[in-house]
Amino acid sequence: MEILNAFFVAPFVDMGSDYIFFAEVVIAGVLTGVMYSLVALGFVLIFKASGVFNFSQGVMVLFAALTLVGLMEHGAPVWLALIGTVLVMIALAFAVEWVMLRRLVNQEEIVLFMSTIGLSFVLQGLGEMVWGSNVKALDIGIPSEPFEVGGILLNEFDLFAAASGAVLVGVLAVFFHYTRIGRALRAVADDHQAALSVGIPLRTIWIIVWSVAGMVGLVAGIMWGAKSGVQFSLSLIALKALPVLILGGFTSVPGAIVGGLIIGVGEKIAEIYWGPLFGGAIENWFAYVLALVFLLFRPQGLFGEKIIERV
Amino acid sequence: MSESPSSSQQQPAVGADRPPALLVNNIEVIYDHVILVLKGVSLEVPEGGIVALLGANGAGKTTTLKAISNLLGAERGDVTKGSIEFSGERVDRMTPNDLVRRGVIQVMEGRHCFEHLTIEENLLTGSYTRSDGRAAILNDLDMVYGYFPQLKERRNAQAGYTSGGEQQMCVIGRALMSRPKMILLDEPSMGLAPQLVEGIFETVKRLNEEEGVSFLLAEQNTDMALKYAKYGYILENGRVVLDGAAAALRQNEDVKEFYLGISASGRKSYRDTKHYKRRKRWLA
């Protein structure tokens, strides 16, 4: 009886009794969730457009952040370092197309998957070789003054981060729906043979998609790096993207976004209100449990695209 | 439907005055490095012509079209011999993108719409290779809606949820949006009701006459295809076994029997053996 009470009643009583604290927990969860969403988004874009499960997405986040910090350490102003990093991520997309995709295009999916594992080691090694492997602080000059709204403590940087995530997603949505290239990307994701037949060059599309994934990774890297420094553990954020993908579906952009937020908020709440019951640190595996439970009921994910039956 | 043009004008497809727009010369296609599927196919499509490519299941029609549009790569197929020319230029090593820019586009069999895009978005993807501006593209969108009013009604519907007929119109319309000179049309009649098929063929004829688009038309529906085409080739087992003006093919006893399903009653058994021998000769 006491156990039932501890698991199913007490946590909710806590939430209700100190709702301001609860709101702060949720907000912290949303912010982490935004980062998960962005990483998952990178996965989904690449998976949709080229059928490749990109194991190296997490390392791309690290690599982008390392490049940004490295350029700034060499004296580049923030804006220049940002442009430089974007260019590096685009160059990376070209290299990936040239070295991997083009050559492996007709191979089994598992071969491509393994090549992205290789890529993650190459990128990590390259990043640390060029920029060093010590922990670096990332300060892009956004103030992080705390302030209060209705008793809830907020932080300027967090707001800025969440807003940039939202803007990025909005820009991508417009890009996918209203531009020629965006339409072509969706066409390739639907039926790459048919896309080829109307003259859409798959290689160009792959380069664009990997570039976009690199830039999404950069934004995630900035958010995370500014909070906890740029270091190897940044690439482990990808481990959190996996449950997000299971939750949201591997091919759904809205799924990646909503899934990221659910996992972000869910694991924070679980950690704070149920964590003590397990002796803490459930944040690390809670997402997987949530995803597995979910998998049992909706294997195609939250918004996993319905497979349209041809009549 | 009025009398088809092929039976009234008895001229051969390839005029002596004009060079053929598309010239396929003795091509051989191998899948997976070992499966020889086309064993020396040659054919011509004149500018402004409609040419039918006929044959039973597995004869090699689709393979021929994909060899021309260079969509074989994705299926591990390779053109290992022969040459393909379009408007006097060798095109056999070109990418589909190059070919679409030059005016050759394939409409694949099986109505490959982009299912999650709307009908209008599908049509717009057809204009991917164009650089003549938004106004010209929107103008052509109206042109396509003119030929397929049904698509206009369904312009905002997700293509995956439209009917088979609408999807067939959609993929033809999508190809039109590239401003093609020649459409390689693969089995437009597949799985459609006879009435719809006739509508599609009527539109093909109009597009040919009004927009000057040439067609190479792969079909199993021999009867329909020979009504609209001016010239035809019959493929069997990766070889052209017979070709000629559509009207002549329609009169050919073998075509009648094997492809049109008409056999003269009476001397049936005698004919059967005779044709069987002839057929054997084709296959050899």
Ligand SMILES: Nc1ncnc2c1ncn2[C@@H]1O[C@H](COP(=O)(O)OP(=O)(O)OP(=O)(O)O)[C@@H](O)[C@H]1O
């Ligand atoms: N990707 C492939 N790999 C190996 N063999 C193939 C491949 N595609 C087609 N073939 C073979 O090539 C032959 C010709 O096929 P093709 O699709 O060109 O015929 P078709 O005339 O279009 O037939 P249908 O009327 O059924 O569409 C068939 O025997 C088929 O099995």
Ligand SMILES: [Mg+2]
């Ligand atoms: Mg076929």
